Amino acid sequence: MDDIRPEWPYTPVQTETYPSPGESPQQEGTSQQGIDLSHPGQAMRMALDQAQQRASETVDQFKAQAGDAAVQLKNQAGTTVERLKTQAGDQLDTQMTQAGVSLATVADAVNILGDQLRQGNQALLAGYADRVSGQVDQMATYLRQSDPGKVLHDIEDFARREPAMFLAGAFAIGLLGTRFLKSTGRSVNTDNTSEQPETRQWIPEQ
Template identity: 35%
Template sequence: MSESAHVDTHRAQQSGDGSRGFTDTAREQTRAVTDQARSQARTTAHDLRGRVTDEADTQTHRTAGAVRQWADDMAGLARNAPADSPAQSLVAQAADQGHRAADYLDRHGFGGLVEDVQGFARRRPAAFLGGAALAGLAIGRLVKAGRAEADGHGSDGHGADETEQREV
């Protein structure tokens, strides 16, 4: 082999070694960036989960306070009602149940509430799905009624402006 061919072969090997080194470095850097991105995503998800849980617990305790206030109001109504009234007994029972619900929310918080609902759904899936469907219908009706009220529509679905236009 001539000396120039040998030099060309040597240069080709060096060039190949250099590109292999570049490829290896690029792979290592890509792996490092990917690992860092995964780590940051995990940290962000953990932080977000913590914030959501904290906010849910805060709202649960706020709800417990509102339920307790409602139960106190009901208990006051029951105390002021005639003793022989059937309504007095029902209102007193509702107040007692309200106090129990508020105490439960304070003791268990949002996480306990979620665990209990999940447990009920596992034990009695048909009852859970039926209850969820009824709750969805009730919420839908409340939202629809709220929108109609906000838009100025009465129960007949017509607003005051439409009524005035029909009369003219």
């Protein structure tokens, strides 16, 4: 067998390397991020640009998440406010109904007072009492049958237009209600006293 020797000067055969599947070819003098390492200044600028871009993307993600959370909180707050409005409306409706019942009781008391004045030959005062009783009874019906929002609006409007009459009416209603309650309490005490059996103390004869 002949001895085969390479000719001089010897030039080695260059072989190419191929990246593995899923890996992009990397050029000589560059990093995996595509930064040219042969120019340090340019490499630094590119690294800063990439860092700023990633920071901007992170901030955008946080903004999106914060926006979603704000929308959820706003929806929950709106639901809570509506529920409180409904509860307040129901409570106000109940109070209005109770006020209407109380005013109806006051109207009955004023009507009874008018009858007593008429029996005492005080027709003029009896007529005033009858008119007051009718107006109070209308107010009682209005409170029992009207919407709370409408009632509040009407009261505020009347108080602005006629403040003196509003205060006088409130005072008169309160005074009549107090007088009626006191008279009712006295009549109840009188009835209880009359129903008690008469007791006599026994004294033995000497």
